Amino acid sequence: METNHFYEAEDRNGVRWTWNLWPSTVVDSKKLIAPFACMYTPLKKIENMKISNEDPTFCAVVMVY
Numbered sequence: 001m002e003t004n005h006f007y008e009a010e011d012r013n014g015v016r017w018t019w020n021l022w023p024s025t026v027v028d029s030k031k032l033i034a035p036f037a038c039m040y041t042p043l044k045k046i047e048n049m050k051i052s053n054e055d056p057t058f059c060a061v062v063m064v065y
Helices: 004-013 026-031
Strands: 015-017 038-040
Touching: 004 015
Parallel strands: none
Antiparallel strands: 015 038
16 A cells, blocks of 8 residues: 555645554554644645635534533
């Protein structure tokens, strides 16, 4: 398997995962030695990034006791 797609995906969206594939079974997920984590770079400069002109939508927080 070629590793270039891993770096291309990080350049495209600024997200890097500790693994490039999700475990497909419970047994595989229990065999993982390293934690399954993500590093997100929200201020990454991305060429040709589309920016929305819409106002943000806010969600109401509902507390249930």
